[in-house]
Amino acid sequence: MNAPATLHTRLVDAMPAALIRLFARPYVAGDHLGAAITVAQRLLRGSGLVATLDLLAEEVSSEELVRANLATYLEMVRAVAAEEAFRAPRDRPSLSVKLSSFTLAPLDRGGDGKGCREAVETIALEAKRLGVPLTIDMEDRHWTDFTLEIAIDLAKRGFDVGTVLQTRLHRTEADLARIPEGMRVRMVIGIYLEPADVALTEKPAMKERLIAQSARLLDRGVYVELASHDEAVVRRFLREVVMPRSLGGERYEVQMLYGVPRADLLCEILAGRLTPPDRMAPLCRLYVPFATAWDQATAYCRRRLRNNPSMATYVLLNLLQALRGRNAGIAQYEEAMARLRKSSPNPPRH
Numbered sequence: 001m002n003a004p005a006t007l008h009t010r011l012v013d014a015m016p017a018a019l020i021r022l023f024a025r026p027y028v029a030g031d032h033l034g035a036a037i038t039v040a041q042r043l044l045r046g047s048g049l050v051a052t053l054d055l056l057a058e059e060v061s062s063e064e065l066v067r068a069n070l071a072t073y074l075e076m077v078r079a080v081a082a083e084e085a086f087r088a089p090r091d092r093p094s095l096s097v098k099l100s101s102f103t104l105a106p107l108d109r110g111g112d113g114k115g116c117r118e119a120v121e122t123i124a125l126e127a128k129r130l131g132v133p134l135t136i137d138m139e140d141r142h143w144t145d146f147t148l149e150i151a152i153d154l155a156k157r158g159f160d161v162g163t164v165l166q167t168r169l170h171r172t173e174a175d176l177a178r179i180p181e182g183m184r185v186r187m188v189i190g191i192y193l194e195p196a197d198v199a200l201t202e203k204p205a206m207k208e209r210l211i212a213q214s215a216r217l218l219d220r221g222v223y224v225e226l227a228s229h230d231e232a233v234v235r236r237f238l239r240e241v242v243m244p245r246s247l248g249g250e251r252y253e254v255q256m257l258y259g260v261p262r263a264d265l266l267c268e269i270l271a272g273r274l275t276p277p278d279r280m281a282p283l284c285r286l287y288v289p290f291a292t293a294w295d296q297a298t299a300y301c302r303r304r305l306r307n308n309p310s311m312a313t314y315v316l317l318n319l320l321q322a323l324r325g326r327n328a329g330i331a332q333y334e335e336a337m338a339r340l341r342k343s344s345p346n347p348p349r350h
Helices: 007-014 017-024 033-047 063-082 116-130 141-156 172-178 203-219 231-245 263-270 294-307 311-323 329-343
Strands: 050-055 094-097 134-136 161-166 184-188 223-227 252-257 283-290
Touching: 033 050, 033 063, 033 263, 033 283, 033 329, 050 063, 063 094, 063 116, 094 116, 116 134, 116 141, 134 141, 141 161, 141 172, 161 172, 172 203, 184 203, 203 223, 203 231, 231 252, 231 263, 252 263, 263 283, 263 329
Parallel strands: 050 094, 050 283, 094 134, 134 161, 161 184, 184 223, 223 252, 252 283
Antiparallel strands: none
């Protein structure tokens, strides 16, 4: 049972949609697929950063919306495959697939996820045909088994499909063993508030698990996608896990959310300054959210603010930068890479 609403969550829930939309501005590419494709193109061209396209459509209320979400995902697959800028497989965006986008019977409300398997199978077949990678994203604890079963089954059948593990959940330690060698796993602490009997409640402990569990997956031959905005955690992962194992960028990557001001760190990683000098630098990937309607985008941002009380100040500062035109959106990454190229005689090894 979830904890009662705090003052913070009540305040977030009471915020008008227009204010939430303003908060979402630095983190959401726009309200149509073309905007997300444009962001992904510019990130790759200007900074060497690759993208994951993330459709904000997690809550559906009608069969019409389910069909619309499936159609949008298929459109995403075809748009990525058709774009000349993404011709090289290493440069190609992946797609984040949320199972709750395809059912009127969500598991977190006691449903059985009817329709999810069929929708994901349809998307996976088209993605395999066109060479577009997928990640079956993770939602709250009610979805964990269902999501892992679908993603692992697809991976074992030869689809380029990854999934996500959340280190806050106590069960994740056992779930590590379920991941087959060579599969992609995005390692996160997780944004969903969970009760103390099933999850850690202190972020420092979640972050310690993030490093330790990522190391265990790497030792088992799993491709790890470390996703964290905590610069100290990312640097520790590279220093304590990657460097001693002399891992090249074919074994792991670093991921963050589009708009979060960590451009200098990402460019430093791309340049190979924090990784073994004789090995290929890893990919750095940004999750690029977009919506087909702004109400979906505002719901997404409201949920992130609700589940991350410390994020409110952080978002506000970043928003002020964006409103002033300073280091906002794509510009922060392009400017960081330009500074790095100017200061270094060696080009980034990405």
